[in-house]
Amino acid sequence: MKRLPLPDQPTYRQPNPETETLSKRLPKISRKRLIYAAIAFGTIFLIVQAFRPTPIPVDTGLVSRGELRVTVNAEGKTRVRDRFTISAPLDGRLARIELDEGDQVKQGDMVAKIDPLPLTSSVKEALGRLAEWQAQRQGVATQRPKEANLEQVRQRIQAAIANQRQAEARVIQAQAALAQARRDRQRARELQASGVIPRKDREVAELNQTTRAKELETAKLAAKASANEVEVAQAALTVLQQQKSDPDYLLKVYDARIASVEAELAKLKDEAARTDIHSPVSGQVLRVQKKSAQYVISGTPLLDIGNVSNLELVIDVLSSDATKIQPGAEIFIDQGTETKVIQGKVRYVEPSAFTKVSALGVEEQRVNVIGDFTEKSHLFGDAYRVDIQIVVWDRKNLLKVPLSSLFRCGKSWCTFVVNNGKANRRQIEVGQRSDFEAEIRQGLKEGEAVILHPSEQIDDGKPISVR
DSSP states (O other), X not given: OOXXXXXXXXXXXXXXXXXXXXXXXXXXXXXXXXXXXXXXXXXHHHHHHHXXXXXXXEEXXXXXXXXXXXXXXXXXEEEESSEEEEEOSSSEEEOOOOOOXXXXXXXXXXXXXXXXXXXXXXXXXXXXXXXXXXXXXXGGGGGSOOHHHHXXXXXXXXXXXXXXXXXXXXXXXXHHHHHHHHHHHHHHHHHHHTTSSOXXXXXXXXXXXXXXXXXXXXXXXXXXXXXXXXXXXXXXXXXXXXXXXXXXXXXXXXXXXXXXXXXXXXXHHHHHXXXXXXXXXXEEEEXXXXXXXXXXXXXXXXXXXXXXXXXXXXXXXXXXXXXTOOTTOEEEEEOSSSXXXXXXXXXXXXXXOEEEEOTTXXXXXXXXXXXXXXXXXXXXXXXXXXXXXXXXXXXXXXXXXXXXXXXXXXXXXXXXXXXXXXXXXXXXXXXXXXXXXXXEEESOOTTOEEEESOOTTOOTTOBEEEO
């Protein structure tokens, strides 16, 4: 017979007296009470977590030592240092210019050709004016007084002088006669008083004295008239002499006009021969301003020629920044590509500013800074736009900090230093500043971490977390 297995027998444990005693002493806790207790502890934990300050995530930077370079950033452009603009030397018909921008030319190469306008009428007009001025110059002699007139006036002066001398002699003679008449009258008075001569003889002597006095007066008037006649004749001679020299200025006028017309004729002849225009230097054609055949006037720009291997920089900066820039300052040209930064130097700062309206419509005083390349580059041509950095201050091995970590606290500068997971506000002394870094003179140590771009949420003592 097959033996069937026996069912498992329950294991019998002997009761522990200590366990039974402890269970009798502790009160029995129901499952419902346990659930309520867990809910209460969870609520308290959530309340504590809600009111606990949450660390503010921040970006940090380190206080370090190194080079700090302060620059003036501006836009500039390249420019051919020696640019030659070739213009039409005369009026005429310009033949089509076969050169294109970028073509190489050598000094003396023909770059343009002009057929001068017909000059026949201009030459005839100039010759007519030349004959007119020459004839008028010869006619100046007819405006002078004749030599016979001058001789006649001189003879008149001599005659007047002779008459004056005769009049003066008659005055002397009349004076002598008057003196004798006065003596005769006095003698007649004395003789008539003594009865030697009659009264009639005395009266005759007195009448003779009066007559001689009138004759003297008449002689003086005649002498004065003769002197006046001499003066009039001399004045007439002076006028004629002046009239003889007055036309001298006309000779100079006509000589100048004749010279001007002769120069014009020479110019017309020169223009007739000047039909080929040659390049003054070797270089490249920068711009062709008049390509097609057309009539042009003298002075019309035709094309520009220059050497693009000899470039300079023209940098437009604010006048307030121009005061910081000195000749010889370093220039860095960044094209924003993978190519290395190209260096240059400031040659000079223009002494005169100009007004320029910014993109925002604000009038600004600007100054051109002229610089030179210190190393050659094939990247640039004439009038290329470039981004420029001009070094105005440069020091090495100084304590510096990212500029974005600084903020104003009153009249001073402050920053937040990371200290044991909290923001520690600290007042510092700042020196020179660039676009991204600032010199620290006092308040920070090398290696300390500072908060970048601190927001209004960050305050002294607040917990932070570094991203």
